[in-house]
Amino acid sequence: MSNVSRREMLGFLGLALAAGTAGCHADTIERAVRGVQNPYKPRFFTSDEWKTVRTLVDLVIPTDDRSGSATEAMVPEFLDFVMAEEMENQETMRSGLAWLDAEATTRFGRHFAGAGEESQSRILNDIAWPAKARPEHQTAAEFFTAFRNLTATGFWSSQIGVEDLQYIGNTALAEWKGCPPEQLRKLGVSAT
Numbered sequence: 001m002s003n004v005s006r007r008e009m010l011g012f013l014g015l016a017l018a019a020g021t022a023g024c025h026a027d028t029i030e031r032a033v034r035g036v037q038n039p040y041k042p043r044f045f046t047s048d049e050w051k052t053v054r055t056l057v058d059l060v061i062p063t064d065d066r067s068g069s070a071t072e073a074m075v076p077e078f079l080d081f082v083m084a085e086e087m088e089n090q091e092t093m094r095s096g097l098a099w100l101d102a103e104a105t106t107r108f109g110r111h112f113a114g115a116g117e118e119s120q121s122r123i124l125n126d127i128a129w130p131a132k133a134r135p136e137h138q139t140a141a142e143f144f145t146a147f148r149n150l151t152a153t154g155f156w157s158s159q160i161g162v163e164d165l166q167y168i169g170n171t172a173l174a175e176w177k178g179c180p181p182e183q184l185r186k187l188g189v190s191a192t
Helices: 006-022 026-036 047-060 075-085 087-108 117-127 135-156 159-165 181-187
Strands: none
Touching: 047 075, 047 087, 047 117, 047 135, 075 087, 075 135, 087 117, 087 135, 117 135, 135 159
């Protein structure tokens, strides 16, 4: 968010906390951020890394019949903000993205973002499960695990992600009538 200062971003985060307490929806915050930074210009990622990040987050969380993709949930922007502020893991992120491009170039003659979904899946299958990754892929598997966790955090804290979870908290109830019967059945318990 090159045109958003750190102070403004902290203000947005404060707004997010206040909105959560007050029961506001995340879309209000996302609209505010989009209005300030349209079009988005990454602070941390280079243009090539940005392409890889946008491709990779949508491979982790693609559009499905229930919700939009990670890019629709603004996960790349979330990752850029986190990486720009978190000095400790910047080199790990850059190295992991560079590894993906180098691996795709070696295997398929193209950078990861342009390698095509089948080729991308083949690479990710080699690093998706650290316990099963070959020794030469262990570092890449650790990177991908961290990347996947950050992607999930960004997605499920967005409006799209909250809707995907069907989260109904932060709403006022005039009267508590107990757990709905359909949920009790789902859990295999009864109210009595």
